Amino acid sequence: MNKKITYEELLKENKRLQLESTENSEQLQAVIDELTESRDDYQSLTETMKDVVVRISITGRLLYVSPAIFDFAGYQPEEEIGNHISKYMASKRDFLKALQLIKDVVLSHKNGTFEFRFKPKDKNKEAFWVEHTYVPIIKNNKVHAIQLIMRDSRERIEAEISIRNSEEYHRAITENSVDAISIIDAKGNNIYQSNSAKTIFGYNNRMGKTIFDVLHHEDKVAIEKLMKDGIQKYGVVYPIKFRAWHKDGSLKYLEGTAKNMLNSPVVNGIIINFRDVSNRILIEKELQQQGRYLLAINKAAEILSVGNPRDKFLEYIKIVGEVSRASRSYIFENSFDAKGDLLMSQVVEYVTAGIEPEIANQELQDLSYKEWFPDWMEELSNGRIIKGKTEDFGQKQKEFLQQQHIQAVLIVPINVDGVFWGFIGFDNCENDNLWSDSEIEYLKAVATKIESSIEVFDKQKFLKTENERFRATMDAMDTGVYVADMHSYEILFMNKFFIGILGDKTGELCYKSFHKDQEKPCDFCTNNQLLSKTGKPADTIVWEHYNNISEKWYQLRDKAIRWIDGRLVRFEIASDITERKMTEQVVLESEGRLKAFSGVTSEAIFFSENGICIEANEAACKLTGFAYEELIGKPALSSFTPESMDLVRKNMKSGYNKPYDVIALKKDGSSFDAEIHGRRFNYQGKEVRVTAIRDVSNRKKVEQNLRNFSQVVEIMNQLVCITTLEGNIVYVNNAVLKLSGFTKEELVDKSVYTLTDKEGAEKLKQEILPSLFQHGSYSGELVFKKKDNTSYLGEMNNLIITDNIGKPKYLVALFSDITEQRRKEDELKQVVRQTEIVMEGSNIGWWDWHIPSGDEKYNRILPRLLGYELNEIKPHISWWEKKVHEDDKAQVAIDIQEHFENQTEFYVNVHRLQTKDGQWKWFMDYGKVVERDQNDKPIRMVGTLRDIDLEKKSRQHIEEQNRELIIAKEKAEESDRLKSAFLSNMSHEIRTPMNGILGFTELLKEPDISDQERKEFIKVIERGGERMLNTINDIIDISKIETGQETLHLNEFNLKHTLMSLCEFFKVQAKEKNIAFSLDYNTELDNLVLFTDKTKLNSILTNLIKNAIKYTLKGKVSVIVNRLENTHIKISIKDTGIGVPLHRHKAIFNRFEQADIEDRDAMEGSGLGLAIAKAYVKMLGGEIGLNSELKKGSEFWFTIPV
Helix, strand or coil: CCCCCCHHHHHHHHHHHHHHHHHCHHHHHHHHHHHHHCHHHHHHHHCCCCCEEEEEECCCEEEEECCHHHHHHCCCHHHHCCCEHHHHECCHHHHHHHHHHHHHHHHHCCCEEEEEEECCCCCCCCCEEEEEEEEEEEECCEEEEEEEEEEECHHHHHHHHHHHHHHHHHHHHHHHCCCEEEEECCCCEEEEECHHHHHHHCCCCCCCCEHHHCECCCCHHHHHHHHHHHHCCCCCEEEEEEEEECCCCCEEEEEEEEEEECCCCCCCEEEEEEEECHHHHHHHHHHHHHHHHHHHHHHHHHHHCCCCHHHHHHHHHHHHHHHCCCCEEEEEEEEECCCCCEEEEEEEEEECCCCCCCCCCHHHCCEEHHHHCHHHHHHHHCCCCEEEEHHHCCHHHHHHHHHCCCCEEEEEEEEECCEEEEEEEEEECCCCCCCCHHHHHHHHHHHHHHHHHHHHHHHHHHHHHHHHHHHHHHHCCCCEEEEEECCCCEEEEECHHHHHHHCCCCCCEHHHHCCCCCCCCCCCCCHHHCECCCCCECCCEEEEEEECCCCEEEEEEEEEEECCCCCEEEEEEEEECHHHHHHHHHHHHHHHHHHHHHCCCCCEEEEEECCEEEEECHHHHHHHCCCHHHHCCCEHHHHECHHHHHHHHHHHHHCCCCCEEEEEECCCCCEEEEEEEEEEEEECCEEEEEEEEEECHHHHHHHHHHHHHHHHHHHCCCEEEEEECCCEEEEECHHHHHHHCCCHHHHCCCEHHHHECHHHHHHHHHHHHHHHHHHCEEEEEEEEECCCCCEEEEEEEEEEEECCCCCEEEEEEEEEECHHHHHHHHHHHHHHHHHHHHHHHCCCEEEEEECCCCEEEECCHHHHHCCCCHHHCCCEHHHHHHHECCCCHHHHHHHHHHHHCCCCCCEEEEEEEECCCCCEEEEEEEEEEEEECCCCCEEEEEEEEEECHHHHHHHHHHHHHHHHHHHHHHHHHHHHHHHHHHHHHHHHHHHHHHHHHHHHHHHHCCCCCCHHHHHHHHHHHHHHHHHHHHHHHHHHHHHHHHHCCCCCCCEEEEHHHHHHHHHHHHHHHHHHCCCEEEEEECHHHCCCEEEECHHHHHHHHHHHHHHHHHCCCCCEEEEEEEEECCCEEEEEEEECCCCCCHHHCCHHHCCCCCCCCCCCCCCCCCCCHHHHHHHHHHHCCCCEEEEEECCCEEEEEEEEEC
16 A cells, blocks of 8 residues: 655655646646647547546646536536636645645556545535546556546435444444344344343353343243244334343343344345343232232231130131241140250141141150250240251251251241240241241231230230229229120120119119210210321320209229220219319309400400410410410410520519510410510409510511512523513513523613514414413423524513513513423333333322422322222322321321432322222322422422222231230239239238237237236237328328329428427337437528418428338438528438339339338338329429438438428
């Protein structure tokens, strides 16, 4: 190949040739003469040719041009003779290429072809591609000229470029497509594979290899038949499903389409477009298995829920075994041998066909954990499962399992009331396949159901016994107690107190028995308040009611409890409060006058005395959200934020009586701008401040909006344009200038048609402006034009601005660029069409939500999930919002908002929807935002809706049963503990002194006892009687406290005198035990006079000092008095006794409890003293507490107001 030379070298060579030509002019003239002689012959040959014939000298000048040059490029042939070829070159590059060609022809004498872009005569036309065939004209072995034949090659070159671009385009699509693409020949050999196809199979290159090598053996015949049938149908697309092996040995599930293009000259093969659906297939299989488990569990659960569950184990294990994929399923129950070692025994068994039963195998009865499975016992006792292949267990365990032909095993523990009861097991005898994690979770649920059914049955037996004890306890109470069915209103129980007032009404209806002339359930019945929304017992309802039979007022405490037969009933305690209600009536009459005064205004009015609210009108309750009872007694300053509190306090103190602004608080914690106006006045000899409060939030917002409006319009992303009624622009914001490319000067005072094209202007005239003037607004789309004449699609809203008298003055257009949005919508439509086919086949609803408008689109399946047809529902988000269950709406909104804010990749929510027939069903809602605006706000969201009602309700049923069982278990345990403590304490506290009294009474009958002995015996009898009396008094006191009958009797007394008198009494007891006793009383408090209930203070001190002396074996007991600021005093009783464990600090204040109720050596006492002391301290307005360490002593302290 000749070496290329530079442009300068070519020019130099050209000049040399010209010089040489001049020097050899004679030779040149000879050539010209020769050409002239043959011109006639040459012209006759070329003038009829469509192609252009050109002859040039070796210096590049034209010697001849055929007439075709005129049609070819507009040149006259005679005028072009002698011109240099550079005149016709479109670029410098083409000129250099031509000079290089001349040089090569001169040197090599070769002919050939070349191309360059040719400039036509008309300068307004573009250059075009020309193909030249050149032949050197040689004379005397030298090139004298070059003959060229030119033809137009534009169509050929454009076709080649188009083909080249098309190949690159389609290759880019297929190589980068998410779907895999393979092309095979008629025999199944690969002739092309896309990158996705290579990824699916794991091979980089399978060109020329048959696809049948990687197909699953069960699919080969079907694919061969499909190919055979498809070859007969050229161009037809048909679906295809098959399984194939990945290079790593994993099996892939593939779905797609195939098209026969064997007759295509380009493709010449069968195109297979497919994708990997392995995950979907596996999920579907798992869901099917989950469904089978749920149905089995529900069916089995129904069996265990009736009667003794132990009698139903065989039927239960059969149902579970059929769905568990196990060869053998069984239940083992634990027991203990004489040594206390844990044993296991098989109770029931279910085996599949061909598996040998082991239920009769005596080696599986009373099998010792310790001997055979010590590690299993530890794992199962701690609630952990045992699973694995037989070959992976220890040698001894392996041999034991292999004797039963077990290859894999799963053991799930059963714990009843927290104790390892036994286990349910599953064996694989045909293979060593293990159970998946999801299967194990379901089998755990199976074990849980066994646990709960046994616990419920045992507790029902226990509750039956407890019911008898309950009746005896209730009969001992001096308040009314009754139990009624919450549905039938039948009275199930009345205690003796109620029977004495109303007679025995057991078995009758409560509303007829407790009220005169009542033939239907009472309007005020609390049944609908005693259960939560989930149907579980709610908090106790305390209310008051006047009974028209006894003609008395009662305070009623209602609570839903579980009755002996398991049903929920209303348990009610009634306390007589007639005397208190009479007192309240007198107070209400005096308050009525004050309320009438404030009720005449719609403004919120508060009355306060010494900073405490004493009255408020209805408007005040509405403004703040507080109930009237909540406002009375509430500090006035607590209704304001901290930053406003100081200002209000200052103005209240100074008597400021002009309006001023503050920030006030509502009950829910929200704040609002308020204007308050307060004044002082005397009312019944008291100085009262009345305050009016007005909500001025709207006024504040309007003021702020006006300040911010001008700034907002300039910085907002939406485009704003304001015009006159004639269409002249008077204002555009920065967003318009930025998008359109115009300056403000180029638009203001110009016609609005500047911003659109011809079609857009016509739409403005014919549609938009007439609609705007007729209706006052317009919403739609319009094509807008930029300064560079490119266009964009805008979504616009128009409205009219009027003057003060309502006359139209300006037109306002708000619009946004939705060009990119529309492009994405078109792309999405294609995806939707493909996806809808899959959705309908899977019974999954599909939705498409345009968020700003709320409009939605659905496939046909989605409304059918709720029992509707597509034409029966409104395609708007508001229709679906009404269908969402009220309890689920908040979480749905939260999950959607979190996805909108990019906190989650997908929106996923499980909620209930109401079907056409009014039922509620559970659905899985899954979606994703697919389009956002330039501010990242969501525009469009698509997703699916799937019916999971059966699965959800099955899980909820199991979970609810488990929760109820746990609650029942805990309540039963707590009830048993407290009752045991009560019976133990009471029997001890009554039996012990009674035995002493009876014993020493017998001794007094003896004739030979001395006077000294007689006196000692009488003292013992007196102490026993005193102890019994104290116990009975404690029971009476705690009963009065519990029923609200205990009242305060306030009087003034000197604290020091009271304490000294009390301490003198206890010094004697302390001295008898050799314990030091002291009173530490600050002299500054000598003259302190308290105004409180002296009797209850003495009771508190007596209980605390008595306990300190009782539990102190050596050391000292001290009573310490201190003053806390000016409001309270604190009294502490310290001792060096046995102390109280930390975990019992709170318990000892409970009824019937001492430091440790399980302590068999606990000292005497009813266990009520501290509970009484705590109740009395609370009644006196104080607090009580304990500081103690075991074996280091205790400090009981309490405070009371001065």
